[in-house]
Amino acid sequence: MTYIVENSHADLSLPGSAPGMRIGLFGGSFNPPHEGHRLVSRQALKRLGLDAIWWLVTPGNPLKDHSELKPLSQRIAAARQLVDHPKVRITGFEAKHGFKYSYDTLAYLKQTLPGRKFVWIMGADNLVNFHKWDRWQDMAKLMPIAVYVRPGATHSAPFSPAAQAMARWRVDESDAHDFANRPAPAWIYLHGIMSDLSSTQLRQAAKGRD
Ligand SMILES: Nc1ncnc2c1ncn2[C@@H]1O[C@H](COP(=O)(O)OP(=O)(O)OP(=O)(O)O)[C@@H](O)[C@H]1O
Numbered sequence: 264m265t266y267i268v269e270n271s272h273a274d275l276s277l278p279g280s281a282p283g284m285r286i287g288l289f290g291g292s293f294n295p296p297h298e299g300h301r302l303v304s305r306q307a308l309k310r311l312g313l314d315a316i317w318w319l320v321t322p323g324n325p326l327k328d329h330s331e332l333k334p335l336s337q338r339i340a341a342a343r344q345l346v347d348h349p350k351v352r353i354t355g356f357e358a359k360h361g362f363k364y365s366y367d368t369l370a371y372l373k374q375t376l377p378g379r380k381f382v383w384i385m386g387a388d389n390l391v392n393f394h395k396w397d398r399w400q401d402m403a404k405l406m407p408i409a410v411y412v413r414p415g416a417t418h419s420a421p422f423s424p425a426a427q428a429m430a431r432w433r434v435d436e437s438d439a440h441d442f443a444n445r446p447a448p449a450w451i452y453l454h455g456i457m458s459d460l461s462s463t464q465l466r467q468a469a470k471g472r473d
Pocket residue numbers: 290291292293294299300303384385386387388389411412413414458459460461462463464
């Protein structure tokens with residue numbers, strides 16, 4: 264699998280932060296970014312009472328084929344064009360450090376930015392496959408994880424191997440407002456408005472127009 268580390272024109276710096284801030288980390292391919300991503304961001308900001316959410320535009324999901332993956336700089340630019348929210352920051356900093364796996368990213372952030380209250384955010388489809396991620400159990404010990412519903416995975420996600428393994432650490436949705444203060448491991452499954460948009464669908468639509 265090719266691992267794309269094209270970054271010559273991308274802004275790879277980390278957003279500013281201060282101890283005590285509640286920061287959501289929303290990793291993604293964003294190939295391309297879409298309204299579903301914005302929805303998850305808005306919901307996470309509101310429901311979890313976050314001070315900021317950082318979109319970590321990955322150089323390449325290690326479990327995905329990269330043949331259709333647009334260069335990092337283009338995905339970052341598209342995300343910045345889509346999102347205009349004072350609490351949302353878009354960064355490609357994983358590429359600067361050569362981080363391929365989320366565990367390495369999270370371990371680095373915890374070590375270099377102590378005192379921040381980080382929460383990992385992902386759609387329900389990613390919880391379904393979370394047990395295939397590198398060091399996923401260690402990752403769950405690093406910071407709380409918020410999962411947002413997504414069509415196609417809404418019902419299967421809570422029965423996935425990782426969800427079952429982490430069952431005793433599930434936090435009730437009614438405690439979402441305080442979730443960022445929880446020690447890891449902890450995870451929460453957030454239900455709400457859903458978007459059936461996907462980057463796959465948008466790429467296919469774009470191909471159809473060519
Ligand atoms: N419509 C959506 N509803 C909820 N979560 C979503 C939605 N779209 C994407 N996400 C979540 O956003 C994060 C980034 O997703 P990603 O950039 O891979 O988009 P995608 O639409 O899933 O892409 P693709 O179709 O190429 O797999 C992931 O955690 C994913 O689960």
